[in-house]
Amino acid sequence: xxxxxxxTEASTTPQPPRRRAPxxxxxxxxxxxxxxxxxxxxxxxxIVFAVxxxxxxxxxxxxxxxxxxxxxxxxxxxxxxxFAFVLQDRxxxxxxxxxxxxxxxxxxxQIIIATFIAAMLDKNIRAKTFWRxxxxxxxxxxxxxxxLIFSNMFGxxxxxxxxxxxxxGIAPIAWHVDVIPSHFAIATMVNFRWTGYNALILxxxxxxxxxxxxxxxxxxxxxTLRRFFSVTLPQIRxxxxxxxxxxxxxxxxxxxxxxxxxxxxxxGSNHQWETITLYLYNxxxxxxxxxxxxxxxxILFIIIVAFGLxxxxxxxxxxxxxxxxxxxxxKKVKK
Amino acid sequence: xxTITNPLTRKKKAGAAAVSTMRPGWFVYASLxxxxxxxxxxxxxxxxxxxxxxxxxxxxxxxxxxGGNFLANAATVMNNPAVNFWKALSNSIIVSTTMAVSTVxxxxxxxxxxxxxxxxxxxxxxxxxxxxxAVPVQLGIVPLYILMQKFGWTGSIGAxxxxxxxxxxxxxxxxxxxxxxxxxxxxxxxxxxxCSMIRTFWHVGLPAARPAAAMLFLFTFVTSWNNFMxxxxxxxxxxxxxxxxxxxxxxxxxxDYSLVLAGVLLATVPLLLLFMFAGRQLxxxxxxxxxxx
Numbered sequence: 001x002x003x004x005x006x007x008t009e010a011s012t013t014p015q016p017p018r019r020r021a022p023x024x025x026x027x028x029x030x031x032x033x034x035x036x037x038x039x040x041x042x043x044x045x046x047i048v049f050a051v052x053x054x055x056x057x058x059x060x061x062x063x064x065x066x067x068x069x070x071x072x073x074x075x076x077x078x079x080x081x082x083f084a085f086v087l088q089d090r091x092x093x094x095x096x097x098x099x100x101x102x103x104x105x106x107x108x109x110q111i112i113i114a115t116f117i118a119a120m121l122d123k124n125i126r127a128k129t130f131w132r133x134x135x136x137x138x139x140x141x142x143x144x145x146x147x148l149i150f151s152n153m154f155g156x157x158x159x160x161x162x163x164x165x166x167x168x169g170i171a172p173i174a175w176h177v178d179v180i181p182s183h184f185a186i187a188t189m190v191n192f193r194w195t196g197y198n199a200l201i202l203x204x205x206x207x208x209x210x211x212x213x214x215x216x217x218x219x220x221x222x223x224t225l226r227r228f229f230s231v232t233l234p235q236i237r238x239x240x241x242x243x244x245x246x247x248x249x250x251x252x253x254x255x256x257x258x259x260x261x262x263x264x265x266x267x268g269s270n271h272q273w274e275t276i277t278l279y280l281y282n283x284x285x286x287x288x289x290x291x292x293x294x295x296x297x298x299i300l301f302i303i304i305v306a307f308g309l310x311x312x313x314x315x316x317x318x319x320x321x322x323x324x325x326x327x328x329x330x331k332k333v334k335k
Numbered sequence: 336x337x338t339i340t341n342p343l344t345r346k347k348k349a350g351a352a353a354v355s356t357m358r359p360g361w362f363v364y365a366s367l368x369x370x371x372x373x374x375x376x377x378x379x380x381x382x383x384x385x386x387x388x389x390x391x392x393x394x395x396x397x398x399x400x401x402g403g404n405f406l407a408n409a410a411t412v413m414n415n416p417a418v419n420f421w422k423a424l425s426n427s428i429i430v431s432t433t434m435a436v437s438t439v440x441x442x443x444x445x446x447x448x449x450x451x452x453x454x455x456x457x458x459x460x461x462x463x464x465x466x467x468x469a470v471p472v473q474l475g476i477v478p479l480y481i482l483m484q485k486f487g488w489t490g491s492i493g494a495x496x497x498x499x500x501x502x503x504x505x506x507x508x509x510x511x512x513x514x515x516x517x518x519x520x521x522x523x524x525x526x527x528x529x530c531s532m533i534r535t536f537w538h539v540g541l542p543a544a545r546p547a548a549a550m551l552f553l554f555t556f557v558t559s560w561n562n563f564m565x566x567x568x569x570x571x572x573x574x575x576x577x578x579x580x581x582x583x584x585x586x587x588x589x590x591d592y593s594l595v596l597a598g599v600l601l602a603t604v605p606l607l608l609l610f611m612f613a614g615r616q617l618x619x620x621x622x623x624x625x626x627x628x
Contacts, residue, residue, distance in 0.1 A: 038452040038457070041445055041452070041536070044445070045464070045501045048497075048498075049503070051497075055482075059481075060475055063481075117366070120363045120366050124359060125363060125364070129615060131371070133614040134367075134375075136610075137374050137610065140557055140561075140607070140609070141378075141561075142560065142561035142578050142581070142602065142603070144582060145581060145603050148595060192373075192377070196370075196374065204621070204623070253472070253473060255563070255564045256563045280476075281564070284568075293477050297475075297477060300471065300473060300474070301471060308469070
């Protein structure tokens with residue numbers, strides 16, 4: 001639509017015979033300025049993106065069909081061999097399982113707690129800025145640092161958590177040996193860093209809810225809980241979907257935390273907490289098989305896209321709940 | 336006195352339904368306080384370990400008050416040649432600053448063009464920018480490494496900086512902000528007054544974009560400071576960034592966690608300082624982004 005107007009301007013360029021004096025150098029320069037400037041302004045982004053984004057993505061597809069030779073830095077075509085290898089590799093399926101398990105353990109509690117904290121921050125509290133900043137604090141700390149701290153707190157022999165459990169009379173948990181405990185520990189690191197961040201996003205959505213809705217609900221006799229479930233939740237639905245989708249994309253790519261969870265960084269002696277990205281890393285920079293690593297990258301990408309779409313469809317319905325009528329209205333308006 | 340208290344009490348009674356202006360009860364503050372303590376506690380615990388010695392972490396009766404060894408441990412970490420702490424710190428500063436400045440400048444330029452200038456193909460190009468935001472970094476990581484190897488850049492911080500010179504998110508963010516906050520009349524006025532395109536950008540576009548540019552700077556800085564996977568792949572232990580040197584520290588000192596955690600805290604201090612000065616902007620940046628997102 002926006003292109004219609006420049007076109008009228010551009011149509012003067014073929015210049016039908018006319019009497020007007022030819023444009024001066026300055027005028028011509030000014031015209032070029034108008035036409036070229038926008039492209040010059042967006043050019044740096046596209047150049048960088050073409051070199052470090054687009055080219056590698058296309059090239060990943062190319063490499064994934066090859067047996068890559070590190071010494072010669074070229075490959076020979078092997079068709080779908082790399083994909084076949086990866087899909088038949090037990091380690092791949094284990095890492096897929098781990099990734100989903102860690103993802104569920106991190107995103108579900110994270111979103112529930114973030115929503116709760118956002119609701120608390122949305123109250124008319126004192127020292128708003130203090131609380132908001134406090135909630136965001138873990139976000140600025142590097143995942144690597146968080147991972148080092150928590151992997152020690154979850155230490156098998158002397159860790160703080162096992163110490164506390166011991167005081168409560170509970171047998172120590174093998175956080176670095178057993179599958180689910182290690183997932184729980186890694187999910188805790190993710191939650192630690194992202195819950196407050198997501199709480200602020202949800203808080204922004206809550207603050208955009210017109211206050212008269214709450215007043216009206218209160219007059220109708222709705223208590224705090226009822227107001228939360230019947231006013232707040234339906235109103236923040238779009239933001240909720242946004243948070244769930246972004247945490248899905250991030251959660252499926254998790255690398256720093258499992259990599260730093262023990263000193264070997266291979267994802268555990270029996271791949272207990274090896275994630276797909278860690279599998280990709282091990283494939284590429286431990287086994288130095290770039291062809292297979294590229295195949296893993298593509299498989300990961302397809303999983304993320306598929307899961308993102310699935311997530312979108314599910315959460316749309318799920319959160320709609322008793323606001324289903326409203327949701328259909330929104331859909332209609334959008335169409 | 337009575338004249339002051341009376342209207343207040345009356346207001347309270349009349350507005351029984353005024354839920355949104357009511358001061359909340361202890362439950363709200365208690366929940367927030369628990370969350371806050373949970374956010375700070377891991378750092379305090381790390382400090383306890385880092386201020387002790389190598390046996391502190393194994394001590395079941397560990398004191399809840401810090402010991403006196405933190406500075407000594409910190410000095411050991413900083414002076415250890417394998418960790419390269421100072422090199423890592425200066426690398427992190429250079430990498431994060433360059434990436435943040437470049438992302439802000441290039442994103443503002445592109446965002447301004449997308450938001451306010453009319454040119455052929457601007458619509459599809461903007462859609463393409465948004466689409467690229469969804470592509471995970473890992474997808475291109477293998478060829479990117481091969482590319483860097485071919486150029487002979489592996490091991491140098493240039494290999495970390497170049498892929499992060501500008502981000503699709505930055506372009507999208509600036510486009511959103513500028514199209515909402517900069518009146519097109521201002522640009523037209525500048526043009527009528529004889530400003531060239533770039534001068535118009537400089538004198539009209541840039542000042543209007545400043546608040547969003549500041550937030551973009553902060554986010555890019557924090558993200559690139561914490562970035563681990565790509566620097567870890569492309570750099571080596573001689574020339575690390577801070578997160579990379581932390582991973583070396585862990586590999587070197589896995590017996591002595593007082594040193595590991597001292598290093599973790601040291602590496603975290605610069606960002607905590609940034610947070611003290613700019614935390615407020617980070618908060619409002621996240622909240623502003625959420626409303627548009």
